[in-house]
Amino acid sequence: xxxxxxxxxxxxxxxxxxxxxxxxxxxxxxxxxxxxxxxxxxxxxxxxxxxxxxxxxxxxxxxxxxxxxxxxxxxxxxxxxxxxxxxxxxxxxxxxxxxxxxxxxxxxxxxxxxxxxxxxxxxxxxxxxxxxxxxxxxxxxxxxxxxxxxxxxxxxxxxxxxxxxxxxxxxxxxxxxxxxxxxxxxxxxxxxxxxxxxxxxxxxxxxxxxxxxxxxxxxxxxxxxxxxxxxxxxxxxxxxxxxxxxxxxxxxxxxxxxxxxxxxxxxxxxx
DNA sequence: AACCATGCCAACCGCCGATCA
DNA sequence: TTGATCGGCGGTTGGCATGGT
Numbered sequence: 001x002x003x004x005x006x007x008x009x010x011x012x013x014x015x016x017x018x019x020x021x022x023x024x025x026x027x028x029x030x031x032x033x034x035x036x037x038x039x040x041x042x043x044x045x046x047x048x049x050x051x052x053x054x055x056x057x058x059x060x061x062x063x064x065x066x067x068x069x070x071x072x073x074x075x076x077x078x079x080x081x082x083x084x085x086x087x088x089x090x091x092x093x094x095x096x097x098x099x100x101x102x103x104x105x106x107x108x109x110x111x112x113x114x115x116x117x118x119x120x121x122x123x124x125x126x127x128x129x130x131x132x133x134x135x136x137x138x139x140x141x142x143x144x145x146x147x148x149x150x151x152x153x154x155x156x157x158x159x160x161x162x163x164x165x166x167x168x169x170x171x172x173x174x175x176x177x178x179x180x181x182x183x184x185x186x187x188x189x190x191x192x193x194x195x196x197x198x199x200x201x202x203x204x205x206x207x208x209x210x211x212x213x214x215x216x217x218x219x220x221x222x223x224x225x226x227x228x229x230x231x232x233x234x235x236x237x238x239x240x241x242x243x244x245x246x247x248x249x250x251x252x253x254x255x256x257x258x259x260x261x262x263x264x265x266x267x268x269x270x271x
Numbered sequence: 272a273a274c275c276a277t278g279c280c281a282a283c284c285g286c287c288g289a290t291c292a
Numbered sequence: 293t294t295g296a297t298c299g300g301c302g303g304t305t306g307g308c309a310t311g312g313t
Contacts, residue, residue, distance in 0.1 A: 021282075042299075056299085056300095059300085094301080112280095
């Protein structure tokens with residue numbers, strides 16, 4: 001990456017860029033410049049504003065500290081709940097999670113998570129190994145599912161896929177439906193629900209989520225690798241909460257080690 | 272009072288993908 | 293097509309504050 005040297009902070013010292021905490025004067029210069037010319041072109045901001053800082057450093061300072069509308073102070077219990085839920089959905093996608101917490105930065109959320117939840121995460125490290133094993137085992141099964149579903153382009157065809165799945169799963173008493181809240185074909189790809197005796201036992205929501213049903217019951221592992229981007233599909237928090245509620249329902253249907261509110265780190269079968 | 276552990280947070284690092292000439 | 297540049301991301305570090313011994 002030699003071409004990146006002028007941008008990389010790692011080269012800051014070689015370039016003579018200043019490092020370390022920002023001074024009030026530097027903040028003032030950056031603020032004035034961005035207010036006048038807008039965000040972007042960070043490397044020229046550094047030069048034009050008379051800042052002896054790398055463009056990357058300027059961007060970071062603006063995004064995490066100077067940007068208008070940033071919230072200060074402690075993360076509220078409500079916000080914590082959202083962080084927990086969205087982390088359960090997407091893992092360490094801090095910038096994605098931050099989009100659902102107005103005024104909070106990805107850095108802030110990341111720091112908060114590290115401070116408050118990292119310890120709990122460690123305890124489930126062993127369980128992660130088990131999950132990885134399961135993942136490998138089921139990869140082939142999952143690939144088959146992806147190729148089947150992604151070959152269809154509209155809802156009718158997707159419903160046929162569901163029928164096909166139903167037929168294949170008849171022996172196990174498993175039925176397949178589409179999640180009722182979906183409105184686009186893309187959503188349908190990621191919203192197939194699996195039922196057993198009228199109970200939802202698995203779903204395909206989110207790229208990073210693998211919902212494993214009780215091994216004794218079915219042994220299915222599904223992940224449609226739907227690359228969910230909240231900016232593109234305009235999903236709001238209430239929709240997220242619907243999904244989370246659904247996930248909690250799913251969780252209670254599994255053989256979980258902890259309560260459904262804490263399934264994200266209980267070593268349950270969602271990961 | 273001094274030391275240590277821990278929490279917190281701003282800032283840096285390294286990498287990757289998009290864009291552009 | 294290729295290399296340079298830019299923007300953004302997640303991971304990590306280091307310094308300060310605070311509380312306990």
